[in-house]
Each structure stands twice: as structure tokens, then as C-alpha cells.
Amino acid sequence: MPNRIVSSIQNIGHRVIESVWRLGVASRFFILVLLKSGTSLRRFNLVIRELYFTGVLSLIIIVVSGLFVGMVLGLQGYETLQKYGSESAVGTLVALSLVRELGPVVAALLFASRAGSAITAEIGLMKATEQLAAMGMMAVDPIARVVAPRFWAGVISMPFLAAIFSVMGVFGGYLVTVVFIGVDEGSYWSQMQSAVDFRFDILNGFIKSCFFGVAVTAIAVFEGYDAPPTAEGVSGATTRTVVTSSLVILGLDFILTAFMFRGVS
Amino acid sequence: MTAETLIEVNDLNFSYGTRAILKGINMSMSRGQVVAIMGGSGSGKTTLLKLIGGTIQPTSGYVKFAGEVVHELNRDALFKLRRKMGMLFQFGALFTDLSVFDNVAFQMREHTNLPESMIRDLVLMKLHAVGLRGAHHLMPNELSGGMARRVALARSIALDPMLIMYDEPFTGLDPISLSVIGNLIRRLTDALGMTSIVVTHDVQESLKIVDYVYFIADGVIAAEGTPKEVRESAAPFVHQFVHGEEDGPVPFHYPAQTYKKDLNLEDTFA
Numbered sequence: 083m084p085n086r087i088v089s090s091i092q093n094i095g096h097r098v099i100e101s102v103w104r105l106g107v108a109s110r111f112f113i114l115v116l117l118k119s120g121t122s123l124r125r126f127n128l129v130i131r132e133l134y135f136t137g138v139l140s141l142i143i144i145v146v147s148g149l150f151v152g153m154v155l156g157l158q159g160y161e162t163l164q165k166y167g168s169e170s171a172v173g174t175l176v177a178l179s180l181v182r183e184l185g186p187v188v189a190a191l192l193f194a195s196r197a198g199s200a201i202t203a204e205i206g207l208m209k210a211t212e213q214l215a216a217m218g219m220m221a222v223d224p225i226a227r228v229v230a231p232r233f234w235a236g237v238i239s240m241p242f243l244a245a246i247f248s249v250m251g252v253f254g255g256y257l258v259t260v261v262f263i264g265v266d267e268g269s270y271w272s273q274m275q276s277a278v279d280f281r282f283d284i285l286n287g288f289i290k291s292c293f294f295g296v297a298v299t300a301i302a303v304f305e306g307y308d309a310p311p312t313a314e315g316v317s318g319a320t321t322r323t324v325v326t327s328s329l330v331i332l333g334l335d336f337i338l339t340a341f342m343f344r345g346v347s
Numbered sequence: 348m349t350a351e352t353l354i355e356v357n358d359l360n361f362s363y364g365t366r367a368i369l370k371g372i373n374m375s376m377s378r379g380q381v382v383a384i385m386g387g388s389g390s391g392k393t394t395l396l397k398l399i400g401g402t403i404q405p406t407s408g409y410v411k412f413a414g415e416v417v418h419e420l421n422r423d424a425l426f427k428l429r430r431k432m433g434m435l436f437q438f439g440a441l442f443t444d445l446s447v448f449d450n451v452a453f454q455m456r457e458h459t460n461l462p463e464s465m466i467r468d469l470v471l472m473k474l475h476a477v478g479l480r481g482a483h484h485l486m487p488n489e490l491s492g493g494m495a496r497r498v499a500l501a502r503s504i505a506l507d508p509m510l511i512m513y514d515e516p517f518t519g520l521d522p523i524s525l526s527v528i529g530n531l532i533r534r535l536t537d538a539l540g541m542t543s544i545v546v547t548h549d550v551q552e553s554l555k556i557v558d559y560v561y562f563i564a565d566g567v568i569a570a571e572g573t574p575k576e577v578r579e580s581a582a583p584f585v586h587q588f589v590h591g592e593e594d595g596p597v598p599f600h601y602p603a604q605t606y607k608k609d610l611n612l613e614d615t616f617a
């Protein structure tokens with residue numbers, strides 16, 4: 083019996099050490115990517131190519147989801163607000179929810195599952211098929227040539243995608259409340275305009291999405307580069323990218339919100 | 348060491364963790380030679396190539412390439428050295444997101460400032476040398492195994508290296524592609540005056556094209572010689588390997604307790 087207890091304690095300890103060790107490896111890798119970003123900046127066309135794959139190809143899911151989230155917000159908001167006779171504030175509700183929270187967070191979650199997983203799978207497969215080793219043997223650093231451009235493309239795309247998500251959401255809310263339900267158009271826009279603050283709402287939302295962009299793509303490129311070079315290894319890494327990114331996005335969102343919106347009504 | 352020696356491997360030891368993979372390897376390869384390294388799966392052939400390319404560090408001993416000790420070089424010097432080496436990976440390792448043309452042009456674009464028109468001519472020349480000039484616009488997933496291997500060959504000679512290492516270039520090829528690749532290795536080595544190291548299991552094909560053979564077993568050079576010496580060798584290990592015999596110094600049976608004991612027969616009849 084004591085043996086079982088000892089071994090389960092050992093097991094826990096082993097897992098903790100393992101995770102901390104992995105975090106250390108990931109951080110070191112992250113710093114390496116930053117240090118080796120010179121090539122990406124000098125040859126920006128490498129980043130532009132990846133912007134197409136991570137950013138442009140994520141557009142459709144972002145646009146459609148943004149529209150629907152905005153429509154649902156409009157519908158739910160209207161239902162609640164009209165009980166208090168303040169349905170004209172629905173524009174404010176939709177816009178603030180989107181710009182402060184849902185835009186950055188949901189766009190980042192979608193980005194993690196659409197682009198993050200693709201980045202992990204691509205880098206992992208390049209490793210499994212020895213493309214990265216071949217590049218190294220050709221005296222080209224795979225971190226500078228393959229990883230860094232994908233990282234920067236992800237970091238650049240994320241804020242734009244979040245902004246597009248919010249814009250589509252505001253439009254979706256407008257469709258449902260103004261066009262279908264018949265809320266006054268003037269008050270939808272004007273209440274929104276006066277309630278949404280550039281510094282507190284839009285800028286903070288933008289900063290959030292920048293953090294999320296760095297987190298998601300850093301996790302995605304690390305998992306791909308670190309994946310065991312087998313089919314199971316790559317598929318496991320892809321799953322880990324989505325799960326880890328999602329948790330990190332939600333955790334970061336709480337921390338950032340606590341800092342940004344403390345004492346602001 | 349003569350002036351002609353390109354690679355010298357001296358008492359090379361390497362372990363993964365505590366597991367010794369190579370235990371005191373000595374080799375010497377001259378310019379213009381095609382050298383085969385043979386040995387069973389897991390005998391450390393790929394590891395040896397990685398040590399020559401400097402992607403891993405020996406536990407002791409050294410590899411000298413063109414007069415420089417590979418593992419003592421710093422990163423920049425090592426990268427400079429690797430431009431003089433080409434490596435053909437087992438399945439080609441072509442960049443799947445680049446076309447055949449761009450794969451061959453990759454190193455020229457990364458390492459030189461040649462104008463695009465000259466790169467175009469050079470790439471087509473390299474592809475012509477492997478018979479695939481007409482396939483320059485294809486993507487890697489449109490190529491057969493043999494074609495992919497040939498494109499990879501064209502890519503590895505892109506910057507006219509002094510050495511090319513081939514890791515099992517014949518694996519999974521049909522007999523025609525197999526002899527095409529074999530002959531290409533010989534012809535390119537002679538035409539470009541390079542040195543080639545061919546890691547392979549394919550005894551018959553490689554004995555036709557190589558100048559010298561090393562057999563690795565249990566981390567040491569078990570035998571070496573010219574193809575003629577190898578064919579006529581009476582050494583049991585070489586004989587078994589060259590003629591593909593099932594049992595011999597490399598046993599058919601994985602070590603086990605006695606068969607009788609495994610079947611629980613001893614108790615009954617004791």
C-alpha cells in the first residue's frame with residue numbers, strides 16, 4: 083500500500099517536472115524565433131506568403147461567425163432590453179460586447195482552430211518528412227526560414243481578423259434589430275457611437291487581440307517544431323495546439339480584462 | 348592522410364544517452380570516390396552521416412572534412428562548410444510547398460545573389476542532368492518515388508558540392524528507377540569530380556557502382572574493401588550480408604531463453 087502512495091506521488095512530481103521543463107523548452111524556442119526574425123523582416127515577401135495562408139484563408143470563417151454572433155447578440159440584447167424599454171441601447175450592447183470581449187476572444191479561438199492547427203500540422207509534417215533536416219543540411223536555418231515567417235504572419239493577422247469579426251458582428255446586430263425587428267436606425271448607431279470609447283474599448287480590444295495572436299501562433303509553431311516526427315506525433319501536436327491555445331486565450335483574457343477595465347464602467 | 352583525402356573519420360564514438368551507437372569508427376574517403384556504407388537497420392548508418400554533416404556531436408573522435416574538424420566549427424563556419432556538402436534524404440525530403448523548379452533553385456536563392464535569369468538556366472541544367480527538365484513546373488506530390496529522388500539529387504548538386512551523402516537512395520524504387528539512380532550517382536560523381544557516400548542495403552546494385560565498401564555492425568567497421576574483395580570475401584559476416592543469408596553471424600533468432608523452457612517442456616520431461 084505505501085508503495086502505491088509513493089508511486090502516485092512520484093507520478094505527480096514527474097508530471098509537474100515534465101510540464102515545467104516543457105514550458106522552459108517552449109520559452110527558449112520562442113526567444114530563438116524572435117532572435118532569428120531578421121530574415122523575415124529583410125525578406126518580407128516570405129511573411130506575405132504566409133499571411134495569405136493564415137490570414138486570408140481564415141477570413142471566411144471569421145466573417146461568417148462574426149455575423150452570426152452579432153445577430154444572436156442583437157436578438158438576445160433586444161429581448162432583455164425591451165423589458166426595460168431601452169431597446170435603443172441594443173447597439174451599445176452589441177458593440178461593447180464585441181469590441182471588448184467577443185471580437186478578440188472568439189476570433190482568437192477560431193483562429194487557433196483554423197490557422198493554428200494548420201501551422202502545427204504543416205511544420206510537423208515538414209519535420210516528419212525530413213524537410214527541416216534537409217534545409218539545415220543546406221545551411222539554411224529552418225527556424226529563420228520556416229518558423230519565423232509563419233509566426234509573424236499569425237501575429238499580424240490576428241488583430242485584423244478580430245477587427246473584421248467585430249465589424250461583421252455589429253453589422254449582424256444591425257441586421258437583426260434594425261432591419262428585421264425595426265429598432266430605430268438612428269439610435270442604434272448614435273448610441274453606439276457615444277458609448278464606445280476609442281481608448282478604453284477599441285484600443286484595449288486591439289491590444290488583447292495582439293496578445294492572443296502572439297500566444298496562439300507561438301504555441302502553434304512550437305508544437306509543430308517539437309512534434310514527434312511520426313503521423314501520431316503530428317496529429318497529437320495539432321490537437322494540443324487547439325487545446326492549449328484555447329485555454330491560454332481564455333486565461334489571458336481574464337488577466338488582461340482585470341488590468342484594462344478595472345474601475346471603468 | 349594524402350592530399351586527395353576529402354573525409355577522414357578517426358576513432359569516432361557516438362551514443363544516444365547511454366546507448367553506444369558507434370564505437371570507434373575509422374574511415375577515409377578520397378576525392379572522386381563513390382563509397383558505400385552497408386549494415387543492418389539500426390546499425391548507425393544515418394547517425395554516421397549526421398556526424399559527417401555536423402548535425403550531431405561525437406562523444407569522442409572526430410570527422411575531418413576538407414581539412415577541418417567538423418564538430419569544432421562554430422555555427423557560421425559549419426553552415427559555410429555545409430554549402431560544400433549535399434545530402435539526399437531517404438525519401439527525397441523535397442519541400443512540399445515549392446515546385447520542382449523552386450526546390451532546385453532553393454539554395455541558389457538562399458546563398459547567392461545570382462540574377463533570376465541565370466538561376467533559371469542553372470536549374471534547368473541541373474534538372475537536365477537528372478533527365479527531368481520537362482518536369483520543372485510540377486509539384487512534389489505529382490512525382491513518382493523515383494522522380495522525387497532524382498529531383499532531390501538535382502537539388503543537392505545545385506551549388507556543385509564536394510560531397511554528396513545519400514541515405515538509402517534505393518529504398519522503395521522499382522528496378523528501373525533503381526538502376527537509373529545508381530547510374531546517376533556514378534555519372535554525376537565522375538562528371539562533377541565530387542565524392543559520394545551511399546548508405547544502402549542494396550548490395551547488388553551498389554557493388555556495381557561503388558569504389559569501396561564499409562560494413563558497419565554493432566557500432567564498428569566489421570569489414571571493408573573494394574567490390575571485388577567483398578564479393579570474394581570469405582569472412583562470415585560479409586558472406587551472409589552479400590548473399591542475403593538468413594542465419595549466420597547476424598542470427599535469425601532474437602536472443603531468448605531456450606525454446607524448451609519457453610514452451611514449459613523442461614518441467615514435464617525433467
Ligand SMILES: Nc1ncnc2c1ncn2[C@@H]1O[C@H](COP(=O)(O)OP(=O)(O)O)[C@@H](O)[C@H]1O
Nearest residue numbers: 363364368386387388389390391392393394395
Ligand atoms: N534521436 C534518437 N534518439 C535516440 N536513439 C536514436 C535516435 N535516432 C536513432 N536512434 C537509434 O540509433 C540507432 C541507429 O540509428 P540510425 O543511425 O538511424 O540507423 P540506420 O543504420 O538504420 O540508419 C537505432 O537503434 C536508433 O533506434
Ligand SMILES: [Mg+2]
Nearest residue numbers: 392393394514
Ligand atoms: Mg537510416
